[in-house]
Amino acid sequence: MKVVKKVNEMSKISSSxxxxxxxxxxxxxxxxxxxxxxxxxxxxxxxxxxxxMSIFVNPTQFGPREDFEKYPxxxxxxxxxxxxxxxxxxxxxxxxxxxxxxxxxxxxxSKLSSIMCGRSRPGHFKGVCTVVLKLFNIIKPRRAYxxxxxxxxxxxxxxxxxxxxxxxxxxxxxxxxEKDGLALSSRNKYLSTEExxxxxxxxxxxxxxxxxxxxxxxxxxxxxKIITGNLKKVKHIKKVDYFDLRDPVSLKxxxxxxxxxxxxxxxxxxxxxxxxxxxNIIIKI
Ligand code: AMP
Numbered sequence: 001m002k003v004v005k006k007v008n009e010m011s012k013i014s015s016s017x018x019x020x021x022x023x024x025x026x027x028x029x030x031x032x033x034x035x036x037x038x039x040x041x042x043x044x045x046x047x048x049x050x051x052x053m054s055i056f057v058n059p060t061q062f063g064p065r066e067d068f069e070k071y072p073x074x075x076x077x078x079x080x081x082x083x084x085x086x087x088x089x090x091x092x093x094x095x096x097x098x099x100x101x102x103x104x105x106x107x108x109x110s111k112l113s114s115i116m117c118g119r120s121r122p123g124h125f126k127g128v129c130t131v132v133l134k135l136f137n138i139i140k141p142r143r144a145y146x147x148x149x150x151x152x153x154x155x156x157x158x159x160x161x162x163x164x165x166x167x168x169x170x171x172x173x174x175x176x177x178e179k180d181g182l183a184l185s186s187r188n189k190y191l192s193t194e195e196x197x198x199x200x201x202x203x204x205x206x207x208x209x210x211x212x213x214x215x216x217x218x219x220x221x222x223x224x225k226i227i228t229g230n231l232k233k234v235k236h237i238k239k240v241d242y243f244d245l246r247d248p249v250s251l252k253x254x255x256x257x258x259x260x261x262x263x264x265x266x267x268x269x270x271x272x273x274x275x276x277x278x279x280n281i282i283i284k285i
Contacts, residue, residue: 001083003090007098007138010091014052014139022049026141028132031055032072032186033081036176040145041085043173052089052139053082059095060106061127072189091139098134106130109156109163112251116152117269117278120241128153129160141168149175149183151267151280155251175279177203183279190275198236199272202279205231206266209245210283213264218257220245220264231270241269241276248282260285 004010017024025048027040044051055078062068075092082090106126112118113125136144146154154172161170175183181203182188182196191199209227217223228243245254248265257264267280 001079001087001090003079003092005092005094005097007093010052010089010093011138011140013089014141017050018140023143024048024139024141025051026135026139026144027051027053027087028135028144028146029053029055030057030071030186031078032074032189033078034176034184034186036147036149036184038081038085039176040147040173041082041087043171044143044145045086047171048141048143050088051086052091052141053087054091054093054135054139056091056093056098056131056135058098058127058131060099060130061124063121063123066121067187067190072186091135098131107133107160107164109159112152112156112159115251116242116244116246116267118152120269125153125156129156132157133160133164133166136166136168143169143171145171145173147175148172149185149279151248151265152251155249181207183277185277187275187277191272195236195272195275198234199277201231201234201237202268202270202277203281205234205243206268206279206281209243209266210281213257213283213285220254220257227268231268236272237270238273239271241271243268245283257285 014024025044027044029037057071059068107129108126118125158170177183180200182200205227209223212223224243224245228240231237231240244267246265247254248263262285264283266283269278
C-alpha cells in the first residue's frame with residue numbers, strides 16, 4: 001500500500017492505472033477509520049481492481065464553530081486497518097495541497113443543500129461537493145463509495161454527478177451499527193459513557209416512527225411532532241436539529257404516507273452534549 005501526499009503524484013498514478021485498464025475505486029474518508037468505513041472498502045474491493053482511499057479532514061465543510069480543529073485522527077491506526085483490507089493507495093493531502101493559498105472555486109447543489117443538515121450547517125454541502133469533485137478529478141475513479149449513514153450527502157453527490165455529467169458510478173453502502181443500534185461514527189469518540197447510552201435512542205426513535213407507520217398512522221406531520229417531542233425528553237439530548245420524514249429520492253417533505261410499497265426516509269440530527277449525531281432509516285410500507 002502506497003501513501004500519496006501530492007495531488008500531481010496521485011493524478012499520475014491513477015492515470016497510469018486507468019491506461020493499463022484497471023477499474024479504479026475510491027473511498028473518500030476523513031480518517032479515524034471504523035467498521036463503517038471498512039465496509040465501504042470491502043464492497044469496493046469486491047467491485048474494483050485497484051482501490052484508493054482518501055483521508056482528508058476537509059476544512060471547507062466545517063462551519064466556524066464546528067469541530068474541525070478537534071476532529072479525531074489516528075493515522076497509524078488507519079494505515080494498519082487500510083493495509084489489512086487491501087487498500088492500494090491512501091491519498092493523504094494537506095489542506096495547502098488541496099486548496100493552495102488563493103482558493104476560489106466552489107460547487108453547490110442548490111435546494112438539496114439547504115434542507116435537513118444544510119439548515120443548521122450552512123455551507124457544509126458546498127464544502128463536501130467541492131472536495132468530492134476535486135477528489136474525482138484527481139483520482140478519476142470508475143466507482144466511488146459512500147455510506148447511507150450520510151444519506152443526504154449521497155443524494156447530493158449523485159445529483160452533482162448527474163448534473164455535471166461526471167462519468168463514474170456512485171455506490172451507496174448500508175449503515176454499520178453497534179449492537180444497540182448506534183451508527184458507527186468517528187464522532188462517537190466525543191461521547192461520555194453516559195452520553196453514549198443516550199446516543200442509541202436516536203436509532204430507537206427512528207424505528208419508533210417506523211412502528212407508528214406500521215400500525216397504520218398516515219399523518220406524518222403528527223409522527224414528526226411526537227418523535228421530536230420524545231427525543232427532546234431523552235437524557236443528554238440537548239437539541240433536536242430535525243426529525244424529518246421525506247421522500248428518499250427527492251428528499252421532499254412528505255405530509256402523508258401513501259399505500260403499500262412506498263418508501264419513506266426517516267432522518268434525524270440531535271445534539272448529545274456537545275456532539276452532533278445524525279442517523280436515518282428507510283421505512284418500507
Ligand atoms: P467520514 O470519514 O465520516 O467522512 O465518512 C467517510 C465515509 O464513510 C462516508 O461515505 C460515510 O457515509 C461513510 N460512513 C461513516 N460511518 C458509516 C457507517 N456507520 N456505516 C457505513 N458507512 C459509514
